[in-house]
Amino acid sequence: MRVLIVPELYRPDDATANGTLNDAVVWVEEWLDIDPDLHVYWLLAPPEVANYDPEYVLADRERVTLIEAEPFMHGHRHRGAFTESGYSEAQLEALAEATYDRLGYVDVVVDQLRRGRADLAKWLFALDGHRVGQPWPVDVVTNVHDLQLPFKYADTGWRDEFQRRTEIADAVLSDGMWFKAAVDWEGLRDNGHEFLQESVVDSALDDAVQTGSPIDFSRFEADYGDEPEYLHVAGSAWDKKQVGTVMEIAELLHEKFGIRTVMTSMGKIPAEYADLPWVEAYPKATRAEFEAALRKGDLCISATEYETLARTWFEQAGSGQVLIARNQPWIYDAIPRDYELAGSIEELPDLAVRAVEHWDEATEEARRMLDYAKRIRDPEQSGRRTYDDMADRVASKVEAYDPDENDAVVGEALERVGDSVALDELNRASADVTDDGEPILAGACALSEVVFALRRRGYADTGRGGTPVFEKRE
Secondary structure, three states: OEEEEEOOOOOOOOHHHOHHHHHHHHHHHHHHHHOOOOEEEEEEOOHHHHOOOHHHHOOOOOOEEEEEOOOOOOOOOOHHHHOOOOOOHHHHHHHHHHOHHHOOOOOEEEEOOOOOHHHHHHHHHHHHOOOOOOOOOOEEEEEEOOOOOOOOOOOOOOOOHHHHHHHHHHHHHOOEEEEOOHHHHHHHHHHHOOOOOHHHHHHHHHOOEEOOOOOOHHHOOOOOOOOOOEEEEEOOOOHHHOHHHHHHHHHHHHHHHOOEEEEEOOOOOOHHHHOOOOEEEEOOOOHHHHHHHHHHOOEEEEOOOOOOOOOHHHHHHHOOOEEEEEOOHHHHHOOOOOOOOEEOOOOHHHHHHHHHHOHHHHHHHHHHHHHHHHHHOOHHHHHHHHHHHHHHHHHHHHHHOOOOHHHHHHHHHHHHHOOEEEHHHHHHHHOOOOOOOOOHHHOOOOHHHHHHHHHHOOEEEOOOOOOOEEEEOO
């Protein structure tokens, strides 16, 4: 099976700061372990554009191919408004060169962009040479992240009702949907029912996969101090995060208990916070600085208006920081509904004080919450759910394939090449058995038909890079 992943980099200058990419990296790790024959293609901005190491996306492995191309509207004004808006010509050409131009192919696309999905599908179908009457060669799965629901993006002036409706419609009408967060699944249902036929929406949601946002908690050590000494404030200073409120609580904890604050951010930290004498600030923090703060911190506070299964606070919680959480719908995708350290934004200061004054009880409650989060965000379960969905899609296409004269040609050619064959070798060998003496792919035959014919005979793609090699397995 060959999978193409297209994450949205909503922070286009720093790929590793995007939870969208972090989730996908965990999936790829799990998929490669599950299936020794899987090959993954990434379509990403070049490392020098998006500031990442190819090893981070596992592109140093034989069964992972990084396809580099500048995204749509790169370098233009307001490019931040277009990080999810479709495909550039450069991306489509780079995709062709890395796949079909080498007789490679794609079985499933995991597409996180809100626009351009129809263009991508059309391009892949054309590259494949798909013929009417045969199964569609590629399933395009919408990877829903941070759906544009009414309560989100309130301060983003270029998002409107039209965009939300087209995003929902495109997702519902795609081949499948993956949801990172239950709040988006529920929001798509409720908002989709307002303007789409309810049975269409419900049918699509019945087949959707709840992926969660996987975190490998084994990377963190949940050791709680005997008493709290540091509050760790991490992440961006975006308005929705309510950093001002968090820092007011930080000041309260310092005045009342002498607790200091360590701040880490991949961006800037406002001087009004960084210059405080009881604050250690690390703007544009490296991963090493962030991990040091994870170990140092004892408390963390989520006051955000909304998230889509946030990662940073749970990495903090996994590192032994007691989480004080604002009582918002998104938070209950990952913590128990009866979590005692969650409350309204007005209640957060009192909750923080209570946690410090009753530290043993707070750490016990934090452990209970963390055990729950580990089950919800388990990488192995998320990897298995997403892999099984893709594998089922491929199997259904092979089953739907209707053998014809092209299938017979593939069968005869296989008798000449043996039980292990690259697609280009098989294509050349087919010239000896076609009526016109030309390779099968030079005539009215799609590449996917050759792949279906091989799979129908028990051949499996070995997952190597470049031109695929198939081996007889059954």
